[in-house]
Amino acid sequence: MAPERRPSRGATIRRQRPDAPRRARPGVPLSLDSPVTLLPRSNTNDVRWLRKLGIHTVRDLLLELPFDWESYGAPVPIAELSSTAQATVDVTVVRIQAKRSLIRDISLTEAVVADDHGSTMKVVWFHQPYRATQLRPGDRLALAGKVRASRYGGRMEMQNPHTEVVTDQHPPGWVGGLMPKYHLTEKLTSRKVAMWVDVAMPLAGELEDEIPEHVRRSHHLLPLAEAVRLGHQPATTEDWRRARERMAFAELLEFQAAFLMARRRMAVERATRIPYRQDVIDTFKAGLDFELTRAQKRALWDVYKDMRQDVPMNRLLNGDVGSGKTAVAAAAAAMAHASGLQTVVMAPTEILARQHLNRFRAYLEPGFPGLSVELLISDLPAAERRRVRMSAASGMCALLVGTHALIEEEVQLASLGLAVVDEQHRFGTRQRELLRQKSATGRPHFMAMTATPIPRSLALALYGEMTFSVIDEMPPGRTPVRTEVVAPDDRQQAYDLVRREVRGGRQAFVICPLIEESEKLVAKAATAEFERLRIKVFPDLRLALVHGKMKDKDAVMQAFRGRESQVLVATSVVEVGIDVPNATVMLVEGADRFGLAQLHQLRGRVGRAAHRSHCLLLADDPSNKSLARLRLVAETSDGFRLAQEDMNLCGMGELLGPRQHGISDQAMESLQKPELLSEVRQEAEALAAADPDLALWPALWRAAERRLEQTSVT
Numbered sequence: 161m162a163p164e165r166r167p168s169r170g171a172t173i174r175r176q177r178p179d180a181p182r183r184a185r186p187g188v189p190l191s192l193d194s195p196v197t198l199l200p201r202s203n204t205n206d207v208r209w210l211r212k213l214g215i216h217t218v219r220d221l222l223l224e225l226p227f228d229w230e231s232y233g234a235p236v237p238i239a240e241l242s243s244t245a246q247a248t249v250d251v252t253v254v255r256i257q258a259k260r261s262l263i264r265d266i267s268l269t270e271a272v273v274a275d276d277h278g279s280t281m282k283v284v285w286f287h288q289p290y291r292a293t294q295l296r297p298g299d300r301l302a303l304a305g306k307v308r309a310s311r312y313g314g315r316m317e318m319q320n321p322h323t324e325v326v327t328d329q330h331p332p333g334w335v336g337g338l339m340p341k342y343h344l345t346e347k348l349t350s351r352k353v354a355m356w357v358d359v360a361m362p363l364a365g366e367l368e369d370e371i372p373e374h375v376r377r378s379h380h381l382l383p384l385a386e387a388v389r390l391g392h393q394p395a396t397t398e399d400w401r402r403a404r405e406r407m408a409f410a411e412l413l414e415f416q417a418a419f420l421m422a423r424r425r426m427a428v429e430r431a432t433r434i435p436y437r438q439d440v441i442d443t444f445k446a447g448l449d450f451e452l453t454r455a456q457k458r459a460l461w462d463v464y465k466d467m468r469q470d471v472p473m474n475r476l477l478n479g480d481v482g483s484g485k486t487a488v489a490a491a492a493a494a495m496a497h498a499s500g501l502q503t504v505v506m507a508p509t510e511i512l513a514r515q516h517l518n519r520f521r522a523y524l525e526p527g528f529p530g531l532s533v534e535l536l537i538s539d540l541p542a543a544e545r546r547r548v549r550m551s552a553a554s555g556m557c558a559l560l561v562g563t564h565a566l567i568e569e570e571v572q573l574a575s576l577g578l579a580v581v582d583e584q585h586r587f588g589t590r591q592r593e594l595l596r597q598k599s600a601t602g603r604p605h606f607m608a609m610t611a612t613p614i615p616r617s618l619a620l621a622l623y624g625e626m627t628f629s630v631i632d633e634m635p636p637g638r639t640p641v642r643t644e645v646v647a648p649d650d651r652q653q654a655y656d657l658v659r660r661e662v663r664g665g666r667q668a669f670v671i672c673p674l675i676e677e678s679e680k681l682v683a684k685a686a687t688a689e690f691e692r693l694r695i696k697v698f699p700d701l702r703l704a705l706v707h708g709k710m711k712d713k714d715a716v717m718q719a720f721r722g723r724e725s726q727v728l729v730a731t732s733v734v735e736v737g738i739d740v741p742n743a744t745v746m747l748v749e750g751a752d753r754f755g756l757a758q759l760h761q762l763r764g765r766v767g768r769a770a771h772r773s774h775c776l777l778l779a780d781d782p783s784n785k786s787l788a789r790l791r792l793v794a795e796t797s798d799g800f801r802l803a804q805e806d807m808n809l810c811g812m813g814e815l816l817g818p819r820q821h822g823i824s825d826q827a828m829e830s831l832q833k834p835e836l837l838s839e840v841r842q843e844a845e846a847l848a849a850a851d852p853d854l855a856l857w858p859a860l861w862r863a864a865e866r867r868l869e870q871t872s873v874t
């Protein structure tokens with residue numbers, strides 16, 4: 161999404177295949193509601209990958225515009241290629257061969273190709289073993305991609321270029337000119353998506369426009385069908401920009417309309433009041449071995465004020481890693497307990513659930529001996545799970561901590577007053593809803609906690625039906641983590657530091673680069689890195705590996721916490737919230753691929769005790785731009801500031817985890833103009849004022865309902 165890669169205004173498509181396919185599977189007429197399985201040449205894998213991107217129907221496909229364009233320009237002779245530029249070449253295959261990289265254990269295909277002038281260059285395709293069987297010497301190809309000088313000798317090279325086989329009947333249709341970039345997973349290609357979009361395009365006219373016409377006109381927005389056409393197949397980048405602007409407006413409007421509906425519904429729900437009692441908070445504070453920070457007290461006061469109402473609380477507690485959110489939740493649970501009500505706390509992983517169990521017990525047991533805290537996770541013996549369920553159902557257990565098991569199993573609570581969800585964006589709406597239904601008495605008050613710093617504009621756009629409390633202050637006495645950006649040549653120094661710390665009795669994390677394509681690839685790369693470190697770099701240390709595809713993740717983590725291993729090689733999949741106070745080094749490989757706020761979160765895994773801690777950021781891409789970005793992390797320890805920077809630089813996709821947040825890039829981008837969001841909010845309020853049920857605008861009503869299903873917590 162780097163702006164300099166954007167084609168200039170008015171760049172046009174170089175060539176378009178004249179006989180572009182417009183047929184669905186033979187004999188099957190496509191409609192907007194057709195599942196993507198009916199798209200031509202879609203196989204079961206394609207369908208699975210599309211689903212992962214939230215694309216289930218032809219409608220979804222049309223509404224998902226490309227997030228960027230690549231422009232490689234008209235073909236040039238190989239002799240004129242210069243390193244690090246983007247280019248298109250028309251070439252013939254001279255030699256081609258499949259290989260396995262010994263170092264990184266990945267498949268690659270190498271080819272030598274020549275142009276009409278007889279100049280040659282090298283091409284490497286990673287993870288595309290089929291290329292070696294698909295292509296033969298003599299085949300003509302159109303290639304577009306980044307050019308770099310080959311590592312060995314001066315020859316030019318392209319890695320994973322866009323590749324199109326060209327024949328007399330099939331001139332290049334995709335490669336070159338403006339090439340759309342769609343969100344992808346695994347082996348889905350932008351080219352394939354573009355082909356399907358082309359097939360579906362005749363249906364664009366049937367899409368219903370959710371923006372009421374008077375709103376559309378007063379904001380000079382494109383009608384939906386036109387936006388879909390221009391967004392997918394623009395003649396100029398200006399077309400694409402206007403299309404995205406319209407889609408973003410519609411999306412924000414849907415969210416705002418959904419929040420208004422949600423708030424109306426919530427306003428008539430009844431929760432049990434939890435009256436504020438000074439003696440409870442005094443007892444709670446007396447049981448802590450620290451003073452609550454001012455920010456914690458403020459957040460807690462917000463919570464108490466909400467809980468004493470008979471409208472259910474719906475609050476998002478947003479505070480950096482280590483800011484002490486758990487203590488706030490514990491104080492709220494104590495208050496609920498004093499009114500005879502139970503609390504549930506749901507965490508995304510078993511490790512975190514166990515950690516919460518210990519933390520809540522430590523906070524609450526000294527002051528409230530009768531307040532029993534129990535754990536429910538699927539990893540417990542059946543008899544123990546039964547006992548905990550009984551204890552919850554009888555009302556004995558005052559605070560029940562757990563994972564998804566809480567909603568998956570037949571857990572009932574006698575008198576649930578408060579439901580807390582930690583790291584809330586990891587849970588779907590349905591899961592949160594199920595949790596809230598556990599109450600036999602009325603709606604529980606609800607509190608979500610997240611350590612992802614969310615800038616205010618994004619919070620309003622995404623969680624507008626909630627109220628927010630921000631904990632923007634860290635407990636005293638923390639030594640800030642010393643953060644350094646390490647140049648690739650200085651990697652050895654980073655390793656030396658790891659060894660030094662481990663020799664001194666501390667522990668270290670090594671985080672493997674983010675690979676977007678699939679968890680399987682991530683796991684594979686992490687395993688390879690682990691073996692390399694174990695054998696070549698730290699043969700003298702005890703290393704352990706943990707990645708998302710492993711079954712016994714918890715066991716590995718527990719062992720690391722118990723100091724059985726000294727260096728934990730991990731993927732970012734397992735980054736959330738674990739507490740290992742003895743760990744003092746966080747080494748992040750491929751740091752330039754992470755969002756800034758994500759790096760900040762990783763950094764939050766160390767510096768949890770008095771020892772001086774280090775965060776080492778190693779970049780794969782040593783360009784100035786990438787290093788400057790990383791230096792921001794080194795310079796500030798303010799997670800909100802980094803999140804804001806992320807948002808300004810490249811949208812928040814990375815920050816919240818791809819596709820988990822339910823907001824598109826274009827909407828994210830539009831949030832950089834805060835006045836737009838307030839305009840949209842005003843429009844939504846005006847519409848709802850005119851007609852609270854939105855019956856006048858059924859398309860908007862339906863769209864808002866869909867949003868509620870996906871994202872709301874009501």
Ligand code: ADP
Pocket residue numbers: 450451452453456479480481482483484485486487611635636
């Ligand atoms: P979060 O969940 O917000 O990341 P935690 O609740 O896990 O943070 O707290 C991090 C650590 O700080 C815990 O060890 C906790 O006991 C400690 N802590 C919390 N509040 C304070 C405080 N006000 N003063 C000192 N230490 C605190």
Ligand code: MG
Pocket residue numbers: 485486582737
């Ligand atoms: Mg926490």
